[in-house]
Amino acid sequence: MCGRVGGWREGESGVPSRRTAGAALSIEITDLTVQYGQSLAVRGLSLTVPTGSCFGLLGPNGAGKSSTIRCIATTQTPTSGTIRVGGHDVAAAPAEVRRLLGVVPQGLALYDSLSVAENLRVFGGLFGLRGAALRGRVDWGLELSQLGAHRDKRVHTLSGGMKRRLNIAASLLHAPKILVFDEPTTGVDPQSRNHIFDMIRALHKEGRTVVYTTHYMEEVEALCDRVAIVDHGRLVVCDTMEALLADAGSREFSVSLSEVTSVADLRARLAAAGVVVESLESKGRSLEAVFLALTGRALRDAS
Numbered sequence: 350m351c352g353r354v355g356g357w358r359e360g361e362s363g364v365p366s367r368r369t370a371g372a373a374l375s376i377e378i379t380d381l382t383v384q385y386g387q388s389l390a391v392r393g394l395s396l397t398v399p400t401g402s403c404f405g406l407l408g409p410n411g412a413g414k415s416s417t418i419r420c421i422a423t424t425q426t427p428t429s430g431t432i433r434v435g436g437h438d439v440a441a442a443p444a445e446v447r448r449l450l451g452v453v454p455q456g457l458a459l460y461d462s463l464s465v466a467e468n469l470r471v472f473g474g475l476f477g478l479r480g481a482a483l484r485g486r487v488d489w490g491l492e493l494s495q496l497g498a499h500r501d502k503r504v505h506t507l508s509g510g511m512k513r514r515l516n517i518a519a520s521l522l523h524a525p526k527i528l529v530f531d532e533p534t535t536g537v538d539p540q541s542r543n544h545i546f547d548m549i550r551a552l553h554k555e556g557r558t559v560v561y562t563t564h565y566m567e568e569v570e571a572l573c574d575r576v577a578i579v580d581h582g583r584l585v586v587c588d589t590m591e592a593l594l595a596d597a598g599s600r601e602f603s604v605s606l607s608e609v610t611s612v613a614d615l616r617a618r619l620a621a622a623g624v625v626v627e628s629l630e631s632k633g634r635s636l637e638a639v640f641l642a643l644t645g646r647a648l649r650d651a652s
């Protein structure tokens with residue numbers, strides 16, 4: 350489903366191609382170029398995001414991710430190329446595109462001197478919500494961000510994680526179908542990061558299409574079913590997570606065991622089962638698992 354794919358042709362990986370099966374596409378980017386002065390930030394990028402997918406857009410600093418997202422969001426005009434969102438051309442029908450899209454920007458877009466609830470009311474108003482509909486969505490935003498207990502606090506008094514959660518809720522008040530997150534976990538602790546992941550999983554489960562942009566591989570691995578890697582403004586690879594991680598030549602597996610007591614025990618059991626082992630090593634839990642076990646998963650919002 351991408352312009353240039355690493356060893357994958359449309360229709361493989363169990364995913365029907367648009368041409369063969371008419372699969373719906375939420376975002377179609379064709380030959381996108383973004384130039385700043387003499388510098389080409391995005392260089393002929395083509396990719397498609399299937400409706401209902403949780404799509405990871407992965408790339409190092411300066412790869413062109415935010416420039417691409419700003420073009421999708423209609424806040425930046427591409428130098429060349431076309432983008433369709435929900436079938437609408439962003440250049441020809443920007444209002445339709447903005448109705449369908451919820452874009453959570455990389456930088457916080459909040460009013461520091463207003464309270465949490467006031468921010469949600471202002472953003473809801475900007476999305477055209479009024480009266481009972483606005484009140485309902487503000488309550489939804491407080492619930493989503495778990496900031497109900499802090500509704501009257503001014504934003505400048507909130508922690509980084511609380512601001513990030515509010516930034517997400519404020520961007521999604523108009524109940525968009527297609528959600529684009531640009532590095533939403535920047536500067537947050539593991540508790541808030543987990544909560545943000547839970548928010549995104551819940552929104553995806555409700556049937557929304559998600560584009561998740563980051564340079565943290567483990568975040569894409571934890572959340573996404575498809576992934577595109579961009580570098581220097583170009584698409585490097587795009588495929589299902591399963592196909593990208595499945596390397597036919599790989600002979601390394603990571604297995605979690607609950608009963609085995611030691612490497613020697615495991616080696617003996619494998620030998621007894623006739624499994625020939627080249628090397629075997631035991632790994633501890635990840636530092637994050639230890640951190641969360643020791644400090645708990647509850648959000649750390651100052652009361």
Ligand SMILES: Nc1ncnc2c1ncn2[C@@H]1O[C@H](COP(=O)(O)OP(=O)(O)OP(=O)(O)O)[C@@H](O)[C@H]1O
Pocket residue numbers: 385388389390408409410411412413414415416417455564
């Ligand atoms: N408004 C701008 N004016 C000039 N150059 C810009 C502008 N915005 C981005 N760039 C440059 O374009 C390139 C791509 O930037 P972009 O922000 O799109 O990358 P990114 O993948 O989002 O990076 P990051 O992970 O750091 O957020 C970079 O070299 C950046 O310096």
Ligand SMILES: [Mg+2]
Pocket residue numbers: 414415416455531532
């Ligand atoms: Mg960026």
